[in-house]
Amino acid sequence: MIGGTQMDAADSFDPLRPRLIRVAYRMLGSVADAEDVVQDAFIRWMGTDRSEIREPEAFLRRTVTRLCLDQLKSARVRRETYVGPWLPEPLVEDEEDTEDVALPLMLALERLSPLERAAFLLHDVFGLGFEEVAATVGRDAAACRQLAARARTHVRDARPRYQIEKQRGMEIASAFFAASRSGDMGALGAMLAADVSFHSDGGGKRPAAIRPAIGHGQVMQVHKALAVLFGKYGSTLLRTCIINGLPGFVTREADGVVQTTALDIEDGKVRAIYIMRNPDKLRHVH
Template identity: 80%
Template sequence: MIGAGTQADAADSFDPLRPRLIRVAYRMLGSLADAEDVVQDAFIRWMGTDRRAVREPEAFLRRTVTRLSLDQLKSARRQRESYVGPWLPDPLVSDEEQEEDEDITLPLMLALERLSPLERAAFLLHDVFGMGFDEVAATIHRDAPTCRQLAARARGHVREARPRFQVEKRRGLEIAEAFFTASRSGDMTTLGAMLAADVSMHSDGGGKRPAAIRPILGLRQVMRLHKALAVMFGKYGSTLVRAVMVNGLPGFITREADGELQTTALDVEDGKVRAIYVTRNPDKLRHLH
């Protein structure tokens, strides 16, 4: 049986690493709740480990979290096959002053969903978290040449999703606030001028709140939807909580007519909104309360 002193010692060494470990697990899984569960499982295992024999606790725990995430990812992928409507990763928000992972944008996380679990792990560990291929190999139980191939294949798949001309954060938040004002007030002229011709809109309600079950594609269709939504906003209301960065993209949090929160993220390129990501599933918004 593990004594209280041992538990305290384990917590003292683990807790400073917890935020970084959650970051690894979240990038693997796209779910904050699942990431926290995985990291808590890693802590339980850490309590039962002979910690005196571990020379690099962070590397040891990162390997543990990655392996647990790989196991979790298999069941998560099965669940997403029956998910109602578009699936979006849980929204992680930050204010203008807060640091964030600017390379890990929402479109990139969606591109990661198309990779195999091992490709995703190799790419994230090497290209994003800066691990050498020997350490990647030890983490996912493959040899280093195989890990190089996995990362290279993944890199090819996600190259197009990486931000090429990322909007400056302050300017992005200004665009987000202008988008909110135009869309809620029914100013379709201003809204239309903000959107790219090939704009798309993705709404994640998870079957628990009203949302489009397929992406809305093209300027005409997105404008038609927003014209109808503006009538609803005018009748029932939609309140801006604050403009924030959502998974590396400018956006905002709102409180909608049903009292629930909602996040909107805007993929902006060359001053135009090319994609709109709306998260309405209340299970994905609990941490924002």
Template identity: 80%
Template sequence: MAQGTHRDAVVSFAPLRPRLIRVAYRMLGSVADAEDVVQEAFIRWMDVDREAVREPEAYLRRTVTRLCLDQLKSARHSRETYVGPWLPDPVVEDAEDEEDVTLPLMLALERLSPLERAAFLLHDVFGVGFEEIAGTIDRDPAACRQLAARARMHVREARPRYRLGKQRGLEIASAFFAASRSGDMTALGAMLAQDVSMHSDGGGKRPAAVVPVLGLRQVMQVHKALAVLFGKYGSTLVRVGLINGLPGFVTREADGEFQTTALDIEDGRITGIYVMRNPDKLRHLH
């Protein structure tokens, strides 16, 4: 392939890459898999007659979505045999997510079929019309509307009822870090809702709860035990920020590995704690 042609492919693809990565990550929940899919789309982009493509973004979005659908078919078994709770790779962001896709919503998407997931994300999140979606997933527009409506019904409860101010959320995250590491159980308990839940993903590679911890009393018991370990071995704050759209923080733990903690907050109380410990899912943070 001529160098000029390769350069043309790079120039036309580069501005679209961030958007395509977002589509792929929302579909797959894996940063590495999303990057692989988008790279495969770029390789295919180099081989097509680009002058014949009227809408490059739509063409590439269709290519990425189809690659993701293929990937999801093979991911089903690995998710079913995963050790402990599965959480999507943590993405640490400085700005609030323009698509408003938070971690609880991404978990809700896991319960959808691949086609429902594609229809919902493309239409409700990325604003793609049903005509384009129909061409992408090989269904007629009416069927695509039904897929999106069915998905919308399943994920309704996971969508944020209101947006917590970023600064307030980060203040709560900072206070949670301080209380959990110092062992201030009074301060910690005051931040938690009665029905709080804690989900920790170690992937069988680092210690983590193999089932979600449910309820205020149980979550407090876990943090009381953890505070002893933090006091003995240490836990260093790396940064506070938004993790998958939720307030949270990144720490370096006693084993030298990163850890992320994301907090779902409603009415000023923490209702969900999501801790990522699987080193494979934290590698991109380095």
């Protein structure tokens, strides 16, 4: 084995694995794909002369990012044929955890080119200098500055003006669950912003809205219809939690689907509702 044993490779790689998965997930929006990319990076790490690597984390971050860039080319083709709205896989966290890339920002990143996304994430989110970004994506530092600047212009509106206090977020999420499941439309309507939007991702595998509902009236119509189903078949709250940086909850619905609901909250009002029902994207939540 070049540069040491397989055990040596694992000992140096495993402490970095969570950080590498973090990079890959934010690039790809898929937990399963991120884990596959990081495992591929580990296989390559085992075949590398590690005695020649002075900064393993930088080397592996470059490897993971380049693998993600390759993956994004095929991902874009898959998204073009996706049934209904596409949402990133839900990342369910404990209330005390922090999230640097919330779901609205991840959706905004989808509109960027792969290189713009990489430059923005590596520099603006993970704090790397442009020389390191350049070495990672195979462009010069000046080009990477331009890529990151273009990305910032596209995602500026997706970044929250302030972070909601998490306990307050959990309280709103609990109240939202109670009102939506009990059919209390008055209480639910009072929680929604005028320009609220509703997004549900079933991926063609489970019933979900084919198009987002936009505006207070449309979203209320959706929830009036859902309240009838909840009243007839039930809905079980499993936990409130942080989902992709947003307050939300995990439920088990009458059709057996474990479902996540994330709420984008601003000024005490729900601005967007993101529901994941695609079972392929919920395996890790179980």
